[in-house]
Amino acid sequence: MDRSSNAKAAGKSGQELQVLDYLRGQLVSGQLKAGMKLPSERALGETLGVSRGYVRIALAKLEHYGLIETLPQRGTIVVGLGSKAISGLIASIGSFDETFEPASLFEIRTLLETFAARRAAERSKPDDLTEILKWHSEFRAKASLGQRGLEEDHLFHLAIAKASANPVCLSLISYITPQIISLNVDYAESDPERFAVTFGEHDRIVRCILEKDADAAAAAMRDHMDAAWRRRFPAGGRA
Numbered sequence: 451m452d453r454s455s456n457a458k459a460a461g462k463s464g465q466e467l468q469v470l471d472y473l474r475g476q477l478v479s480g481q482l483k484a485g486m487k488l489p490s491e492r493a494l495g496e497t498l499g500v501s502r503g504y505v506r507i508a509l510a511k512l513e514h515y516g517l518i519e520t521l522p523q524r525g526t527i528v529v530g531l532g533s534k535a536i537s538g539l540i541a542s543i544g545s546f547d548e549t550f551e552p553a554s555l556f557e558i559r560t561l562l563e564t565f566a567a568r569r570a571a572e573r574s575k576p577d578d579l580t581e582i583l584k585w586h587s588e589f590r591a592k593a594s595l596g597q598r599g600l601e602e603d604h605l606f607h608l609a610i611a612k613a614s615a616n617p618v619c620l621s622l623i624s625y626i627t628p629q630i631i632s633l634n635v636d637y638a639e640s641d642p643e644r645f646a647v648t649f650g651e652h653d654r655i656v657r658c659i660l661e662k663d664a665d666a667a668a669a670a671m672r673d674h675m676d677a678a679w680r681r682r683f684p685a686g687g688r689a
Contacts, residue, residue, distance in 0.1 A: 488526045568614075654673075
């Protein structure tokens with residue numbers, strides 16, 4: 451493990467990075483190749499002196515990005531990419547900073563959510579609309595009581611992402627959603643009408659999707675994202 455890896459290993463996810471660095475080294479050395487079976491979680495943990503929980507997180511991340519796969523009767527294997535390609539991808543994943551600046555997070559979220567709303571208006575199926583309306587209604591119920599409805603809010607947005615029929619968009623929005631929740635969970639709400647206002651913004655998005663008006667749905671979502679930024683950071687500008 452190099453110095454940069456050691457420095458990162460001292461941080462919160464150091465054990466996870468240790469697993470990633472180890473597997474990358476095994477690939478570079480040729481001890482692991484495409485199609486070969488990975489050691490078990492227990493074996494990896496014992497070899498590296500890390501907890502199985504961190505091994506599991508590292509492997510789940512590699513599987514999420516398609517670098518390993520679990521097959522019935524065979525266990526977890528390396529996918530059929532060249533070792534150099536896999537090694538490079540693991541290095542990128544290992545160095546990926548999962549604690550993003552709020553401004554960067556909101557900028558990318560706006561792009562993804564706006565795209566999702568546009569595509570949902572164009573591609574949504576009846577089951578998709580049912581799920582969107584379900585969480586829209588659940589959020590309204592919380593808003594009518596002056597409650598935050600944070601979970602319902604994000605499930606509403608995920609339902610729209612799912613309705614976009616673009617699995618990459620859904621995956622990316624799903625990936626950043628926990629960080630959005632974390633960013634907002636301790637935020638002290640000061641406007642008692644905030645939830646009713648947010649519901650109104652949601653309602654405009656839903657109506658545009660139901661009307662299959664892609665341009666209007668995208669514009670409504672963009673306006674909602676801009677308003678969310680102003681509410682969360684009233685004194686901060688956006689790039």
